[in-house]
Amino acid sequence: MAKPEVSTCNPKQALYEQFAVVAKALGNPQRLELIEHLAQGPRSVDVLANKVGLPIANVSQHLQAMRRAGLVASEREGKFVKYRLSDASVLSAFAAIRAVAERHSAEVESVVRGWFDRHDDMEPVSREELAGRMAEGLVTVIDVRPADEFALGHLAGAINVPLAELDGRLQELQGREIVAYCRGPWCVMSFEAVAELRERGFSARRLDGGLPEWQMAGLPME
Amino acid sequence: MAKPEVSTCNPKQALYEQFAVVAKALGNPQRLELIEHLAQGPRSVDVLANKVGLPIANVSQHLQAMRRAGLVASEREGKFVKYRLSDASVLSAFAAIRAVAERHSAEVESVVRGWFDRHDDMEPVSREELAGRMAEGLVTVIDVRPADEFALGHLAGAINVPLAELDGRLQELQGREIVAYCRGPWCVMSFEAVAELRERGFSARRLDGGLPEWQMAGLPME
DNA sequence: AGTTCATTCAATAGAATTATTGAATGTATT
DNA sequence: AATACATTCAATAATTCTATTGAATGAACT
Numbered sequence: 001m002a003k004p005e006v007s008t009c010n011p012k013q014a015l016y017e018q019f020a021v022v023a024k025a026l027g028n029p030q031r032l033e034l035i036e037h038l039a040q041g042p043r044s045v046d047v048l049a050n051k052v053g054l055p056i057a058n059v060s061q062h063l064q065a066m067r068r069a070g071l072v073a074s075e076r077e078g079k080f081v082k083y084r085l086s087d088a089s090v091l092s093a094f095a096a097i098r099a100v101a102e103r104h105s106a107e108v109e110s111v112v113r114g115w116f117d118r119h120d121d122m123e124p125v126s127r128e129e130l131a132g133r134m135a136e137g138l139v140t141v142i143d144v145r146p147a148d149e150f151a152l153g154h155l156a157g158a159i160n161v162p163l164a165e166l167d168g169r170l171q172e173l174q175g176r177e178i179v180a181y182c183r184g185p186w187c188v189m190s191f192e193a194v195a196e197l198r199e200r201g202f203s204a205r206r207l208d209g210g211l212p213e214w215q216m217a218g219l220p221m222e
Numbered sequence: 223m224a225k226p227e228v229s230t231c232n233p234k235q236a237l238y239e240q241f242a243v244v245a246k247a248l249g250n251p252q253r254l255e256l257i258e259h260l261a262q263g264p265r266s267v268d269v270l271a272n273k274v275g276l277p278i279a280n281v282s283q284h285l286q287a288m289r290r291a292g293l294v295a296s297e298r299e300g301k302f303v304k305y306r307l308s309d310a311s312v313l314s315a316f317a318a319i320r321a322v323a324e325r326h327s328a329e330v331e332s333v334v335r336g337w338f339d340r341h342d343d344m345e346p347v348s349r350e351e352l353a354g355r356m357a358e359g360l361v362t363v364i365d366v367r368p369a370d371e372f373a374l375g376h377l378a379g380a381i382n383v384p385l386a387e388l389d390g391r392l393q394e395l396q397g398r399e400i401v402a403y404c405r406g407p408w409c410v411m412s413f414e415a416v417a418e419l420r421e422r423g424f425s426a427r428r429l430d431g432g433l434p435e436w437q438m439a440g441l442p443m444e
Numbered sequence: 445a446g447t448t449c450a451t452t453c454a455a456t457a458g459a460a461t462t463a464t465t466g467a468a469t470g471t472a473t474t
Numbered sequence: 475a476a477t478a479c480a481t482t483c484a485a486t487a488a489t490t491c492t493a494t495t496g497a498a499t500g501a502a503c504t
Contacts, residue, residue, distance in 0.1 A: 015408050016251035018330050019316075022323045023254075027246030028462085029238035045481060058463060060481060065461095070326020079471055079480050089321045094241075096318035099311045101244045104292025186237050250492085267451060280493060282452060287491095301450050301501055 025069030026097060030054060031062050036184050038072060039091055039212035041153050042084040091212060098185065124208035125179050127217050133177075140176045141207075144193045145183060155181065155211065156220035163189045166196060173202065181207035181214070247291030248319060252276060253284050258406050260294060261313055261434035263375050264306040273371075313434060320407065346430035347401050349439050355399075362398045363429075366415040367405060377403065377433060378442035385411045388418055395424065403429035403436070 025031065033052050037043055043051075049059040063083050066072045073086040085091065102109070133139045134157055141158040143150050150160040158181070161169055178197055182189040190206045197204035207214070215221055247253065255274050259265055265273075271281040285305050288294045295308040307313065323330050355361045356379055363380040365372050372382035380403070383391055400419055404411040412428045419426035429436070437443055 012255075012410050013251060015330060015410075016254045018323045018327050019254050019319055020249050020251045022319050022326075023245050024249030024461095026319075027242050027249040029235060029242045030462090032238045032241050032245075033234075046479095055464070056481075057465080057483085060483095061462085064482085070322060076471085076481095079478095081481060087322065087325050089318065089325055093315070093318035093322050096311065096315035097241055097244050097248075100292060100309065100315050101240045103309050103311055104244075105240050188234055188237075246491095252492090268449095277494070278451075279453085279495080282450095283492085286452085298451095298501085301448095303451060 021069050022071070022093070025066050025071050026093065028062070030058075031066055032094070034059065034062060034066070035071065035085065035090065035094055036187070038083060038085050039094075040149065040183060040210075042082040043152075044077075044080040044082055046080075047148075048083070088216060091216065095185075124206040126208050127214055127219060130179055130207055131219055138176065140173055140178050142173070142178060142180050142193070143182070143211075144180050144189045145211075149183075153211070153221055155214055156222040161193075163193055166193055170200060170202075173197070178202055178204040179207050180204060182210055184210035184212060243291050244293070244315070247288050247293050248315065250284070252280075253288055254316070256281065256284060256288070257293065257307065257312065257316055258409070260305060260307050261316075262371065262405060262432075264304040265374075266299075266302040266304055268302075269370075270305070310438060313438065317407075346428040348430050349436055349441060352401055352429055353441055360398065362395055362400050364395070364400060364402050364415070365404070365433075366402050366411045367433075371405075375433070375443055377436055378444040383415075385415055388415055392422060392424075395419070400424055400426040401429050402426060404432055406432035406434060 026035075030052065034048055037048055037051055045060050045063065046056055048063075049056045052059065063072060063074070067074060067083075070086055071090050072083050074081050074083045076082075130139070130141070134141060141155060142161045143154050143158040144161060144163045144166070146162050146164075147160055150162075154160065159172075161173070180190045180193040180197070182193075185208075187210050190210070194204045194206050248257075252274065256270055259270055259273055267282050267285065268278055270285070271278045274281065285294060285296070289296060289305075292308055293312050294305050296303050296305045298304075352361070352363070356363060363377060364383040365376050365380040366383060366385045366388070367376075368384050368386075369382055372384075376382065381394075383395070402412045402415040402419070404415075407430075409432050412432070416426045416428050
């Protein structure tokens with residue numbers, strides 16, 4: 001990622017270089033995971049390191065690489081350095097790359113198919129539909145992310161039922177249709193939650209997209 | 223780019239790996255240049271090699287790398303192998319990455335500023351506006367790409383004035399406003415053409431985007 | 445069959461990326 | 475000032491990526 005000075009005389013080359021720097025910064029699974037976390041809100045280096053299970057120094061370097069590419073920005077807050085996505089365009093780029101992968105890679109399909117047998121069942125609830133049904137009080141929205149992430153911001157009206165606790169809290173969820181969400185479109189926790197709930201006879205669906213998409217759509221958070 | 227088997231047991235990791243493969247394939251200036259050419263239509267390996275000025279074997283390898291990532295597809299046609307973008311989503315991803323680079327990188331800005339002093343002058347003509355004015359016959363549209371690229375497909379009604387020939391063909395262009403386009407949003411040939419035309423006193427503007435964008439918008443080609 | 449040409453393959457060296465380690469820096473707290 | 479803690483820096487080895495070369499393959503043409 002070292003690119004001390006991009007200074008080809010050929011301006012066309014220089015442009016492609018700049019674009020490549022951005023794509024290169026996205027071209028690493030660890031960094032993509034970091035972006036997915038940052039999409040939910042600003043985070044400090046060690047919170048991120050804990051979440052993704054990497055050494056702090058390693059995460060710090062990845063974050064700096066992304067900062068050089070313009071994907072993230074950082075500000076010091078006391079002892080901590082909070083990183084955040086620099087722009088909504090970063091999420092768009094992530095989504096666009098995901099779209100390419102979805103169309104091509106049979107592997108991506110198959111990962112998702114692992115949780116669902118029939119295609120119909122995968123159909124998620126749209127944000128607009130969910131917003132409407134929440135207003136009518138017809139639906140229980142569960143946030144299946146870990147409690148610490150929930151605490152840092154969540155969909156207005158959602159209750160936190162971390163995936164690990166789902167088993168023991170089924171009685172809370174009786175009676176209404178359930179919509180589960182988590183970090184983003186391919187966050188597997190919501191897939192697992194829906195699969196488990198259906199096995200117990202609940203009527204459960206996934207929200208289309210995760211928290212970042214909800215927030216970007218201007219829908220209420222708390 | 224070698225990734226013989228992506229088979230982490232962790233499905234989350236596997237997904238990020240897949241997404242990273244796509245981004246990585248976009249993370250190289252040469253490959254981005256190839257994509258820009260392929261965005262105009264299917265091309266054979268050696269046509270591409272001539273355009274980008276790289277050894278054929280090298281181009282072939284880049285194309286294969288992109289094929290593995292799902293960015294391009296290929297079909298044999300007699301002696302030739304024609305590569306093409308596999309999907310419109312590839313162009314979206316390219317555009318999204320470009321958008322990130324534009325917002326962040328002062329360098330990208332400065333490359334463009336090299337051709338124009340004032341920001342107002344950079345404002346391009348939208349596709350819709352141009353389509354309307356062409357219908358009224360008010361405007362001369364010039365395609366400043368090399369003749370061979372023009373021959374493989376161009377905007378309906380455009381005339382081909384390769385940048386290299388612009389000097390000698392000014393009298394053809396007298397009388398009407400000129401709109402220039404070339405390969406894509408950052409293709410510098412149209413910037414140069416407009417700058418040169420203005421120096422000679424012509425009223426000239428750039429088309430917003432290039433040929434691929436026009437085609438994607440469903441506007442007429444020939 | 446032999447020739448020509450486009451493409452791919454295989455092997456290589458050089459460059460860049462990544463994870464890891466431990467030391468250094470900077471900021472709050474006592 | 476001394477400590478604790480979060481982050482960054484610097485150096486390293488392992489891996490991966492890239493360009494280059496020349497040989498091999500595949501399809502058309504004589």
